[in-house]
Amino acid sequence: MxxxxxxxxxxxxxxxxxxxxxxxxxxxxxxxxxxxxxxxxxxxxxxxxxxxxxxxxxxxxxxxxxxxxxxxxxxxxxxxxxxxxxxxxxxxxxxxxxQQYLYGEGQDKYRVDNIRFVCDELTSKIFSSTLQKDEEKKNQLNTQILPKIKQLQKVLGSQTQFFKKLTLADIYAYTTLNYFKKTYPQEYKQFAFGFDPFLKRFEEIPRIQTYHQSQRYDKL
Ligand SMILES: N[C@@H](CCC(=O)N[C@@H](CS)C(=O)NCC(=O)O)C(=O)O
CATH class of the missing domain: 3.40.30.10 (Glutaredoxin)
Structure with missing residues (x-):
């Protein structure tokens, strides 16, 4: 090798x-x-x-x-x-x-990875919470999921992308936030104002649009 x-x-x-x-x-x-x-x-x-x-x-x-x-x-x-x-x-x-551009540039690389790893863990936490019964599910949602979603919202602010150009941060955050939206639609509502334009921008990337319309894409 x-x-x-x-x-x-x-x-x-x-x-x-x-x-x-x-x-x-x-x-x-x-x-x-x-x-x-x-x-x-x-x-x-x-x-x-x-x-x-x-x-x-x-x-x-x-x-x-x-x-x-x-x-x-x-x-x-x-x-x-x-x-x-x-x-x-x-x-x-x-x-x-x-596609090395997806890592971001300079010191941003580490901020990109920060979002990447936070989102990876968050996706896994959302999945785990769906396996729980009512009380425990609510507890996990309030203590492990919503606080991280709020942090993401703060970091994204009023932007529709985390950095100037598309990065892994957007790919991972899209995966997580789309999953959160589908799993907890009621709770998502309070974040829709900030996250909907973010989700939309990602979905409008021509190759993503083609993919989402294809048989290859598994809808939630
Ligand atoms: N650290 C591993 C975790 C992998 C993992 O937990 N995989 C889950 C699905 S997300 C699974 O079902 N693994 C199959 C298995 O345990 O055999 C990674 O990031 O790939």
């Missing part, structure tokens, strides 16, 4: 003409930013989508048989190269599709 220097690594990645396979559940959540990165680049990929009703396809079969070093969802298979961990996969895809 060309891991001695970055040029070698890029050459290694470019040399792969193999089909790129993304494995994840057939819903957005943690796999979704990866799909957006590929769609923004119009990069060809195929998906293995697992369903909760046939979760055994993953847990009982592919989790063992795919020979992943750290079996998990999402996973990426590119020729004989396999990795897991969603953020790791995002980094690989950005390099593969040559």
């Amino acid at each position: 060309g891991c001695q220097n970055s040029t070698g690594l890029i050459n290694d990645i470019e040399a792969k003409n193999s089909n790129l396979i993304l494995g994840y559940w057939g819903f957005p959540l943690r796999g979704q930013p990866l799909r957006y990165i590929l769609e923004l680049a119009n990069y060809p990929y195929t998906e293995t989508k697992y369903t909760l009703s046939q979760a055994n396809e993953w847990f009982g079969k592919d989790k063992q048989e795919l020979q992943l070093d750290f079996p998990n969802l999402p996973y990426l298979i590119h020729g004989d190269f396999t990795i897991t961990e969603s953020s790791n996969i995002a980094n690989y895809l950005i390099q593969l599709t040559n």
Whole structure:
């Protein structure tokens, strides 16, 4: 593997003409930013989508048989190269599709990642809360979800994008906020004024619009 220097690594990645396979559940959540990165680049990929009703396809079969070093969802298979961990996969895809601009520029890179990781965790918290019964669900919503949503709202302010140009912050925040809106429509209402224009701007990116209208997109 060309891991001695970055040029070698890029050459290694470019040399792969193999089909790129993304494995994840057939819903957005943690796999979704990866799909957006590929769609923004119009990069060809195929998906293995697992369903909760046939979760055994993953847990009982592919989790063992795919020979992943750290079996998990999402996973990426590119020729004989396999990795897991969603953020790791995002980094690989950005390099593969040559979309380094998505990291942001200068010190902003760290602020972009701040939003990326906060949103990744928040998506997971929203999902966990949906598995809880009424009282606990309300508790998680009030203590773990709404405070973070408010922080995001403060950072976004009256902008329709987190930074001057599109970055991973927008991709991750879109995934999280769209999920929050669909899961907690009542609670979302108080944030709609600030977040609706943000969601709309992302949805109006031509390649995102095409993707959202396609069969590839799993609606919530
Ligand atoms: N840190 C991992 C977490 C992965 C994870 O929790 N995956 C969940 C879905 S979001 C899953 O269902 N994994 C399948 C499994 O545990 O086998 C990542 O970011 O990829």
